Amino acid sequence: xxxxxxxxxYVDYFHKIQPLIGxxxxxxxxxxxxxxxxxSAAKPPRRYKTIVKRLREYIDLVSAPPFTTEILEHGDxxxxxxxxxxxxxxx
Numbered sequence: 745x746x747x748x749x750x751x752x753x754y755v756d757y758f759h760k761i762q763p764l765i766g767x768x769x770x771x772x773x774x775x776x777x778x779x780x781x782x783x784s785a786a787k788p789p790r791r792y793k794t795i796v797k798r799l800r801e802y803i804d805l806v807s808a809p810p811f812t813t814e815i816l817e818h819g820d821x822x823x824x825x826x827x828x829x830x831x832x833x834x835x
Contacts, residue, residue, distance in 0.1 A: 747771065747772065751775060751795045752794055755801050758773075770825070774822055776823045777817065778821075
């Protein structure tokens with residue numbers, strides 16, 4: 745699955761697709777680092793505060809079990825998320 749839409753809605757999109765995510769599924773979310781603001785300690789411009797906050801929430805959501813996420817930092821970033829299968833959890 746590929747998410748590339750309104751950045752402030754990624755958490756909502758993820759909740760909507762979550763029931764469809766099987767053990768072999770991969771979710772790609774584009775632009776998760778949004779101009780470098782998401783991982784920066786500096787305050788984003790006021791007009792981007794909500795987007796940055798919500799993208800940080802998205803990354804936290806998909807980085808917690810039962811999911812694992814790798815952020816590819818080229819460009820505006822790409823989150824590669826997969827469900828940790830029961831088999832992987834026992835290993």
